[in-house]
Amino acid sequence: MSADPVISVRNLDLFYGEFQALKQVPMDVKDRHITALIGPSGCGKSTLLRTLNRMNDLIPSVRVSGTILLEGKDIYLPDTDVCLLRKRVGMVFQRPNPFPLSIYDNVAFGLRVAGMRDRSRIAEVVQRSLTSAALWDALKDKLHHSAVELPLDQQQRLCVARLLAVEPEVILMDEPCSALDPIATSRIEELMLDLKAKYTIVIVTHNMQQAARISDYSGYMLLGEMIEFGKTSGLFISPKDKRTQDYVSGRYG
Ligand SMILES: Nc1ncnc2c1ncn2[C@@H]1O[C@H](COP(=O)(O)OP(=O)(O)OP(=O)(O)O)[C@@H](O)[C@H]1O
Numbered sequence: 001m002s003a004d005p006v007i008s009v010r011n012l013d014l015f016y017g018e019f020q021a022l023k024q025v026p027m028d029v030k031d032r033h034i035t036a037l038i039g040p041s042g043c044g045k046s047t048l049l050r051t052l053n054r055m056n057d058l059i060p061s062v063r064v065s066g067t068i069l070l071e072g073k074d075i076y077l078p079d080t081d082v083c084l085l086r087k088r089v090g091m092v093f094q095r096p097n098p099f100p101l102s103i104y105d106n107v108a109f110g111l112r113v114a115g116m117r118d119r120s121r122i123a124e125v126v127q128r129s130l131t132s133a134a135l136w137d138a139l140k141d142k143l144h145h146s147a148v149e150l151p152l153d154q155q156q157r158l159c160v161a162r163l164l165a166v167e168p169e170v171i172l173m174d175e176p177c178s179a180l181d182p183i184a185t186s187r188i189e190e191l192m193l194d195l196k197a198k199y200t201i202v203i204v205t206h207n208m209q210q211a212a213r214i215s216d217y218s219g220y221m222l223l224g225e226m227i228e229f230g231k232t233s234g235l236f237i238s239p240k241d242k243r244t245q246d247y248v249s250g251r252y253g
């Protein structure tokens with residue numbers, strides 16, 4: 001494991017048209033750790049998360065400046081292969097979004113798109129991905145059932161399995177538990193803790209207890225700025241900035 005961060009963000013500005021949503025943001029994301037982004041609604045958490053695999057490119061008014069290095073290489077250079085970037089840095093959304101296909105075909109999707117035709121190899125990857133997402137035992141006898149009929153937490157884990165099949169390095173999660181009840185939430189949290197043995201995770205969460213429970217590093221954002229970033233224990237127990245302190249102690253707003 002290298003000591004260098006997997007992702008290193010410096011002086012990141014992002015504009016939606018005239019509106020500046022990110023202001024000179026710095027962030028280092030460490031290999032095989034969980035990094036949480038917290039802060040009040042509208043502070044730019046999702047925007048920052050989406051810059052990490054250039055998902056904001058899909059919004060026409062967006063302009064980005066600054067640098068984001070992935071393994072030392074700037075992902076905003078013109079020669080970046082954005083499809084490959086999104087495979088290396090995959091994303092899980094707020095609402096689980098399985099494709100209206102079978103469980104098996106959801107997990108196999110990325111492999112087939114990448115041109116893999118070897119059926120036994122695909123079956124192997126599907127099993128391994130579902131196992132990593134803690135779904136294999138529950139779903140192995142209904143792989144050809146429809147994915148959209150699964151309970152929500154299983155749908156969300158299936159979306160994780162779908163990413164794992166294409167072997168990402170980093171997994172971005174934007175409030176992955178916000179549609180889930182507390183039991184389903186704790187299952188996803190357990191999964192994240194398992195996954196960090198092999199993957200780097202960046203999660204946006206509104207739930208400060210969740211950030212405190214599962215993350216190693218946290219960043220507190222406010223109005224497009226990274227107010228404070230550091231070890232989660234430090235940020236929650238002895239924040240350096242008064243604004244962080246107000247937020248983590250629930251005095252914000
Ligand atoms: N597509 C867009 N076009 C214009 N402005 C946008 C767009 N998406 C977000 N914004 C604005 O950028 C700012 C940051 O939004 P963002 O969604 O990143 O915040 P957030 O911290 O994720 O909020 P929440 O906790 O509510 O999800 C907000 O002021 C928002 O209104």
Ligand SMILES: [Mg+2]
Nearest residue numbers: 045046047204
């Ligand atoms: Mg958001």
